[in-house]
Amino acid sequence: MKRVFLRALLVGLLAALLLSSGCARKPKVQRGDIEQSALATYVAPGDLDEYYLFYSGGQSGNIYVAGVPSLRHIATIPVFSPYPGNGYGFDKETKAMLGGYTWGDVHHPSMSETAGDYDGRWLFVNDNANNRVARVDLRDFKTKEILGPIPNISGNHGSSFVTPNTEYVLSASRFSIPLPKSTYKPIDQYATQYHGVVSGVAVDSKTGHLSLGWQILMPPFDFDLGSAGKLVSEGWAFWTSYNTERAIGKLEVTSTQKDRDYIAAVNWKAADGAIKAGKFKTLDGAKMIDPRDAPGVVYLVPCSKSPHGVDVTPDGKYFVCSGKLMGITTVFNFDKLQQAIQAKNFTGEEDGIPVVNYDAVKEAEVNVGLGPLHTQFDDKGYAYTSLFVESAVVKWKLGTWEVLDKVPVSYNIGHLSVPGGDTVHPEGKYVLALNKLSHGRHISVGPSQPESSQLIDITGEKMKLLSDAFTEPEPHYAQMIRADRLKPIEVYPQGENKNPNAIWDVKDAKVERNGNNVVVHMTAVRSSFTPTSFDVNQGDHVTIYLTNIEQTTDELHGFGLEEYNLQIVIDPGETKTIEFVANKPGVFAYYCTNFCSALHQEMQGYLLVKPKGGAVSAGMSHLPHTRRTQMAKLGLE
Amino acid sequence: MSGQTAVLTAVGPAVESFLVKEARFFDRPLGLGSRISILAATVLLLPAFFFPLYTMTLYSNQFPDGLNLYIHAGTLKGGQSAARDDLREINSLNHYIGMHPLQEADFTEFQWIPLMLGFFVILNLRSVVVGKMSALVDTLVLFGWFGLFALWHFYDRLYTYGHNLDPTAAVKVKPFTPPMFGSQQMANFTVFNYPGIGTYAMVGFAILLALAILLSARQKRAFGPS
Numbered sequence: 001m002k003r004v005f006l007r008a009l010l011v012g013l014l015a016a017l018l019l020s021s022g023c024a025r026k027p028k029v030q031r032g033d034i035e036q037s038a039l040a041t042y043v044a045p046g047d048l049d050e051y052y053l054f055y056s057g058g059q060s061g062n063i064y065v066a067g068v069p070s071l072r073h074i075a076t077i078p079v080f081s082p083y084p085g086n087g088y089g090f091d092k093e094t095k096a097m098l099g100g101y102t103w104g105d106v107h108h109p110s111m112s113e114t115a116g117d118y119d120g121r122w123l124f125v126n127d128n129a130n131n132r133v134a135r136v137d138l139r140d141f142k143t144k145e146i147l148g149p150i151p152n153i154s155g156n157h158g159s160s161f162v163t164p165n166t167e168y169v170l171s172a173s174r175f176s177i178p179l180p181k182s183t184y185k186p187i188d189q190y191a192t193q194y195h196g197v198v199s200g201v202a203v204d205s206k207t208g209h210l211s212l213g214w215q216i217l218m219p220p221f222d223f224d225l226g227s228a229g230k231l232v233s234e235g236w237a238f239w240t241s242y243n244t245e246r247a248i249g250k251l252e253v254t255s256t257q258k259d260r261d262y263i264a265a266v267n268w269k270a271a272d273g274a275i276k277a278g279k280f281k282t283l284d285g286a287k288m289i290d291p292r293d294a295p296g297v298v299y300l301v302p303c304s305k306s307p308h309g310v311d312v313t314p315d316g317k318y319f320v321c322s323g324k325l326m327g328i329t330t331v332f333n334f335d336k337l338q339q340a341i342q343a344k345n346f347t348g349e350e351d352g353i354p355v356v357n358y359d360a361v362k363e364a365e366v367n368v369g370l371g372p373l374h375t376q377f378d379d380k381g382y383a384y385t386s387l388f389v390e391s392a393v394v395k396w397k398l399g400t401w402e403v404l405d406k407v408p409v410s411y412n413i414g415h416l417s418v419p420g421g422d423t424v425h426p427e428g429k430y431v432l433a434l435n436k437l438s439h440g441r442h443i444s445v446g447p448s449q450p451e452s453s454q455l456i457d458i459t460g461e462k463m464k465l466l467s468d469a470f471t472e473p474e475p476h477y478a479q480m481i482r483a484d485r486l487k488p489i490e491v492y493p494q495g496e497n498k499n500p501n502a503i504w505d506v507k508d509a510k511v512e513r514n515g516n517n518v519v520v521h522m523t524a525v526r527s528s529f530t531p532t533s534f535d536v537n538q539g540d541h542v543t544i545y546l547t548n549i550e551q552t553t554d555e556l557h558g559f560g561l562e563e564y565n566l567q568i569v570i571d572p573g574e575t576k577t578i579e580f581v582a583n584k585p586g587v588f589a590y591y592c593t594n595f596c597s598a599l600h601q602e603m604q605g606y607l608l609v610k611p612k613g614g615a616v617s618a619g620m621s622h623l624p625h626t627r628r629t630q631m632a633k634l635g636l637e
Numbered sequence: 638m639s640g641q642t643a644v645l646t647a648v649g650p651a652v653e654s655f656l657v658k659e660a661r662f663f664d665r666p667l668g669l670g671s672r673i674s675i676l677a678a679t680v681l682l683l684p685a686f687f688f689p690l691y692t693m694t695l696y697s698n699q700f701p702d703g704l705n706l707y708i709h710a711g712t713l714k715g716g717q718s719a720a721r722d723d724l725r726e727i728n729s730l731n732h733y734i735g736m737h738p739l740q741e742a743d744f745t746e747f748q749w750i751p752l753m754l755g756f757f758v759i760l761n762l763r764s765v766v767v768g769k770m771s772a773l774v775d776t777l778v779l780f781g782w783f784g785l786f787a788l789w790h791f792y793d794r795l796y797t798y799g800h801n802l803d804p805t806a807a808v809k810v811k812p813f814t815p816p817m818f819g820s821q822q823m824a825n826f827t828v829f830n831y832p833g834i835g836t837y838a839m840v841g842f843a844i845l846l847a848l849a850i851l852l853s854a855r856q857k858r859a860f861g862p863s
């Protein structure tokens with residue numbers, strides 16, 4: 001009977017989905033409204049946006065940077081995928097960081113925090129596919145570190161949310177597997193022999209360096225998005241889970257049978273304590289806590305079924321969870337959770353983890369609408385929840401729990417983002433709807449449709465849709481920070497370049513041979529490379545240390561090498577290492593790929609690869625005529 | 638003959654009287670006002686050690702805030718910001734027209750200008766102590782010579798940099814001399830060249846010395862016997 005009801009509900013939801021996405025609704029808009037919205041989002045030539053928007057690029061492996069309110073895409077930060085545009089993944093340093101992977105699934109960018117507020121130092125982001133976490137430095141908007149694949153974590157989706165002082169970046173398994181990795185267990189042993197893991201990746205507070213922190217062995221649920229407690233709930237971390245049925249097969253059906261799934265509530269300070277007390281086993285190099293050995297570290301809180309995330313209110317008093325398949329958002333009271341734990345008000349357990357009494361912890365159930373997913377907060381006590389099925393953003397009030405307003409979006413919203421919307425001090429000016437479908441809202445681009453993002457004004461009583469923008473696959477979550485909070489550098493100061501192979505004068509350029517290794521110290525400056533050519537023997541291992549000796553903003557140079565599949569970009573003051581084996585004989589041009597100056601086209605040189613058999617010593621064979629390179633000649637000949 | 642003698646006898650006493658008057662003038666002691674004025678001039682010279690003597694600013698569409706070059710008594714400085722090193726940038730751009738890079742080591746001025754300024758500080762202190770008009774006049778005359786020489790030298794520098802262009806340069810421009818005072822259009826740049834605080838301080842120095850002379854020229858023997 002219950003099964004039939006659920007089927008009916010599913011069909012109903014499907015119909016709603018089809019209806020909401022199928023018909024392009026064009027609400028009647030007043031001319032005055034259009035003008036107001038246009039003025040609110042227009043950034044005049046030469047003017048600057050008010051906020052940075054960092055949004056995930058999903059399976060592209062990138063993070064995209066846009067300005068708000070214009071929603072103009074400004075830059076791409078490659079993280080988990082090679083990106084020839086910036087030469088990322090072609091030089092030795094970034095290649096090593098990528099570790100051979102050519103893609104990643106970027107999901108949830110998270111800004112580093114101090115006292116629960118964005119501090120603008122780093123941006124962390126997770127790779128759902130290859131179980132990694134990366135750190136982007138917001139001083140230069142560059143990926144600085146990639147940790148992973150993280151041991152024991154499989155499907156790192158519930159990541160990379162940070163604790164209020166960036167002690168940890170959260171990480172969790174979406175796809176439970178037998179542990180450690182490389183273990184085989186038949187799929188029919190899923191319920192008992194497979195495991196989920198929730199984890200904290202430790203962040204060095206000075207350098208941002210990422211390392212394995214604690215891991216907790218969990219039942220084979222699918223762990224989903226998380227959120228860190230703050231203020232009163234500081235020291236706790238929450239994740240939702242689905243498939244608490246421990247089912248296999250078509251999860252669409254098998255994992256949606258129970259009315260409730262769980263929030264995993266982790267006392268990470270207690271986890272820290274358990275590690276210090278030695279209550280862990282080392283599993284594949286990670287410190288794994290078994291909850292049976294360390295009571296008090298983790299609890300399960302029932303929530304409405306198939307949730308996709310949990311969000312903590314700015315005051316830290318409540319944690320909010322929406323079950324996709326029920327039209328309600330549930331608000332839980334952190335104090336009540338503590339009381340229930342004290343009173344051992346439990347209704348069961350899962351693999352030794354107590355299940356807390358739902359009724360004892362629940363504060364309110366808010367009837368938000370169909371397919372609620374994620375919630376963000378503003379500074380006036382309102383919450384904004386995305387409704388995937390209904391394709392809308394709903395506004396409701398904390399405390400009274402009443403639903404106040406709803407605005408349709410186009411279409412099928414996933415995440416949403418308010419500036420500082422996950423911190424202790426949100427700025428309730430905009431909410432950005434990150435939608436999955438966009439058809440009919442833009443001139444058609446064929447079957448591969450982009451996603452859409454929509455900016456909504458939330459300063460008034462009623463939310464107001466301001467503008468549409470279209471985004472590359474695929475924005476999951478985003479972080480918005482006031483522009484004046486970031487102070488990026490635009491030039492790498494010469495004094496900071498500690499690369500021992502950097503050279504700063506064209507006179508210091510040189511080509512040296514040691515056996516089969518040819519080492520080139522090369523400069524790039526408007527509008528020439530030095531040396532302008534060099535000889536090697538086929539089969540030589542070539543290393544080029546390339547320094548852009550410019551100290552002027554925007555004077556980037558590229559280094560493309562024909563038919564050797566190499567494309568490097570060096571920013572002003574930067575040194576990169578290019579390594580390759582010269583296995584193709586012949587003459588190959590290298591040239592500046594990043595337009596730099598009036599004589600950019602002339603910025604070129606030749607790699608001469610002498611076929612095997614001929615004896616050739618490495619050296620410069622061609623001397624150019626400008627004063628600059630004459631100086632180089634003096635130093636080199 | 639007699640005419641000549643007549644002229645001599647007529648002019649002779651006048652010349653003699655003039656020379657005697659001038660000798661008295663140069664012997665004249667300096668009054669308190671003059672000495673204060675000399676001290677003030679000395680203090681006014683100090684900024685010339687620290688502030689630019691000349692400021693050159695190059696504006697273009699790409700550099701709306703202008704590339705700045707500051708010529709100090711003892712050094713050459715470019716505008717510095719986190720995103721730009723103006724001296725390096727100016728040299729980068731100048732290499733396209735084959736201009737010799739501006740580098741401090743090429744300028745002997747940076748040794749002798751501060752030395753001369755120090756010299757004038759000492760001469761001034763000497764005037765105050767010696768307290769004689771002649772010392773003061775010597776200083777002003779020497780300073781005038783120094784000032785004119787420095788200006789001529791600066792002009793020569795501008796001329797040389799603008800005319801000694803590398804014939805192999807990528808962009809051929811007509812030899813030019815940047816203005817000493819004012820602006821000039823060079824390709825996509827508008828170049829403004831104006832004296833800086835240091836130069837104005839030196840002008841002030843000369844004016845205060847002149848004032849010191851005037852003050853004691855009018856003075857009726859306040860010090861010493863007639």
